[in-house]
Amino acid sequence: MTKDKLSRRDFLVSAAKVLAAGVVAPAGGLAAAQAVLAEGKNAIQEMPVQQLWAGKEWGFVVDTQKCIGCARCVKACKLENKVPLDEEVFRTWVERYLVFTDDAGDEEVRTDSPNGGLDFKQLDVAPDKQFFVPKLCNQCHNPPCVQVCPVGATYRTGDGVVLVDRKRCIGCRYCIQACPYGARFLHPVLKVADKCTWCYHRISHGMQPACVEVCPVGARKFGNLLDSNSQVAVLKKKARIRVLKPDMGTKPNVYYIDLDEVVE
Amino acid sequence: MGGYVFPNEIHVNWGLFIVLYPYITGLVAGAFIVSSLYHVFGVSDLKPVSRLSLVSALAFLFGAPVPLLLHLGQPLRAFNIMFTPHLTSAMAGFGYIYSFYMIICLLEAWFMFRKDLVIFSQKKKGFAKRFYSLLTLGAKDISPEALHTDHKVVSVLAVVGIPSACFLHGYVGFIFGSIKANPWWSTPLMPVIFLLSAIVSGIALQILVYSVSCKVRKVEIDIPCLVAMNKYLWTFLIFATTLELLEILHMGYEGKSEWDMVRGLITQGIPVSYLGVQMGLGILTPLVLLPFGRAKRRSDGVKKTLTVACGILVLIGVLAMRFNVVIGGQLISKSMAGYAQFHWTLLSDEGVIPTLGILAFPVVMTLVLVRILPPWLEERKVQIADSKVTPLSARWELKGSGK
Incomplete structure (x- = not known):
């Protein structure tokens, strides 16, 4: 006992x-x-910026064959970057393309991205072709948003990311008009321009952007293009890639694998 | 309409306040040009409105930055556009161009009204005396030689003012015309189209301001002056219309991929405000009616009615044109697969009521400025005999003071 x-x-x-x-x-x-x-x-x-930027040119590759439209990236981005969840503004979003071809061979394309892709509805018809395209800021080499900013509040860093200085932005929204990709918006709370930064606060610490981190299928890839062994550098070199609206002369830095021609 | 719009394009970012910005700036530029037609180009028929148009140009110039300031997300940082300008931005020039133009206008007004200021500072009493005395800045010499110098300076300022006015408004056109992402804006013709529509709206404004001022002051309208404005309005309207049509025809004839979106915008997005108000009411109707309003065989009553009515139509048409450019351009989604919706609101989000308030501001400023600087000339001779109201100008000897 x-x-x-x-x-x-x-x-x-x-x-x-x-x-x-x-x-x-x-x-x-x-x-x-x-x-x-x-x-x-x-x-x-x-750290001096020259040291932070040395040997880096960030790049982003989107594999449209892999995206399943789960929009975890959209939610992760909003949470990570404190973008109001209930407002219709997005640093990244996912588009769904449904292509119907009739007997005469005429194509009809239906595109949607309800709530940035967070609220896709189930389909009641079967399209002949369907795919998802994640979108985000292209961090252009020749960014029109930077060109038009009247106070220099938006700028391109030496490692290839376009950022907004929230203490300088006057909220005129000229950059939003100038971006051909609809990647910018006025932050509903801060009243300054806002956009994807490739999670600059994370990548500067050697982490991946939030959207890349949470993608369950590896449709989003991020890395240093100057590192020839990085996945993005290899894909950019070997895969069949396209950028969005090349005729705009913006020289985007987001590269799409197997992008359909209907995507603008 | 409908289709796919990028998620960030659901809200139209530049609202009614930004519609007012090119509208008010255009009225300034146009009014200044009317003033200069007399001072520089010697169109003597326009003498009765030459001072009035400079005063109203000044009043509208005070109103021009108001909608911009209220539109900013961070209005307290507005002056950064001058303190830390980013030189590749078209918009960064605004502060400098606007200020330069303001200085030209203020200087021209001061030299033009200096004699009046001196006379007022001598004849008025109490506060008014001190106020006018202050406005003279101590320059109280009104000898013929001094007035001759004033007149020469006014002529020089008017000459400098014309390219400045053209630049002020052509530049507004460039802000829109240089946006390659927007097919409805992106055209090198935009600055010229904006400038010509600005001149058109400015002349129309002078027709209205002058007629109303005559009505209020119970003096006869100077018919040759009204006919001259009618003629200039018609001429500039032809130039403006030609360029606006040329732009559309060219885009349609080339039929590049963006034409489908532009055609959809015109026919389904903004058909009422574009085809109806801008083209029909604002251009076609005045183009037809204005010649009748200056035909020799018409009575003065018909001339007045038709010219003033056309002035009002043109003012409405140009406002619709600014709306169609600013709002219309944003309805075309950059996805090139759909159109955004513009939501009219009364109060919030740059609603109709605050917009009308901003539009009223330069009108009120005009009323204030014509009290301070009465621009009226010599109408005593055409004054209606039985009028009991004495025009302001009749209280002092102003005859011939307004060169």
């Missing part, structure tokens, strides 16, 4: 220890991780 009681006490003590360890240790770990991140953040902020 005593042995039993003791053993029960032992058990309770051990259980309490385990429980305590389970609660305290992760909390400590989290604090440690935050400290590391903060240190990294400070290190990045104090």
Whole structure:
């Protein structure tokens, strides 16, 4: 009996220890991780930009064959970048293309992206061809949005990302008009221009953009084009790729694999 | 209509306030040109409106940046456009071009009205005396030599003012015309189209302002002046229409891929405001009626009625044109697969009521400015005999002061 009681006490003590360890240790770990991140953040902020940008030219590849239209990227982007979830503004979105061909061979293309792709409805008809196309800022080499900004609030970084300085933007929306891809919008809360940054705060720390991170099928690929071994550099070199609206002369930096000609 | 629109294009970003910006700026440029037709080109028939049009140009110039300022997401940063301009942006020039033009207009008005200011500062009493005295900036010499110098300076400023006015408004056209992403805007003709429609609207405004001022002051309208404005309005309307039609015909004849979208916009998106108001009411009707309004055999009553009616139609038509450019252009989705919807609102999101308020501001400014700087000339001779109202100008000896 005593042995039993003791053993029960032992058990309770051990259980309490385990429980305590389970609660305290992760909390400590989290604090440690935050400290590391903060240190990294400070290190990045104090680093001269030439050093931060050296040897980098970020690139993005979208494989339209792989996208399944789950729009996890859309939601992840909104959460990561604090874009209001209930407003019709998007840093990235997914388009669905349904192509119907009649007996005479005439094509009808139906495109939609309800709530940026978060609210796709089930189809009641079977199209002859269907596919999804994720869209985001093309981080153009020759960005018209940067050209037209009257105060220089939007600029292209040395590692190839177009950013908006929220402290300088006057909210005139000229850049929104100038972007041929509809990639920009006025932030509904901050009242300044907003757009995809390829999660600059993440990629500067060696992480992947949120949309790339959550894509379950690897339709979105991100990396350094100057690193010849990176997946994006290899794909850009070997795959059959196309950019959006090449005739605009914007020289986009998002490359699409197997992009259908109906996509603008 | 309908089709696929990029998710970020569901809201039209440039609303009714931005429609007013080229409209008001255009009225400024046009009014200034009317003033210059007399001062520079010696169109003596326009003498009765030459001072009035400069005063109203100034009043509308005060109103021009209001819609822009209220449109900004960050209005407190408005002056950054001058402090930290980004030189590749067409819009960055606004602050400088506008300020330069404002200086020209203020200087011209000051030299034009200096004699009046001096006389007022001598004859008025109390606050008005001090106010006018302040406006003279201490330059109280109204000897014939000094007035001759004033007149020469006004002529020089008017000459400098014409290219400035053209630049001010042509530049507004460039802001739209240089946007390659938008097929309805992107044309090198845009600055010229904007400039000509600005001149047209400015002349129409002067017809209206002058007629109303005569009515209010109970003096006869100077018919040769009205006929001259009728003639200039008609001539510039022909030039403006030619270019507007040329642009559309050229786009349609070339039939490039974006033409389908433009045709859809005209026929389904904005048919009432484009084909009906802009083309029908604002261009075709005045083009037909204006010649009747200046035909020799018509009575003065017919001339007045037709010319003023055409002036009003042109003003409405040019406002519709600004709407069709600014809003119409944004209805074409950059997906080239559908059209956005423009939602009319009364109050919120640049609604109709605040828009009308902004439009009323330069009109009120005109009323204020003509009280401070009465631009009326010599109409005492055509004053209706039994009128009990004495025009402002009759209270002081102003005859011939307004060169």
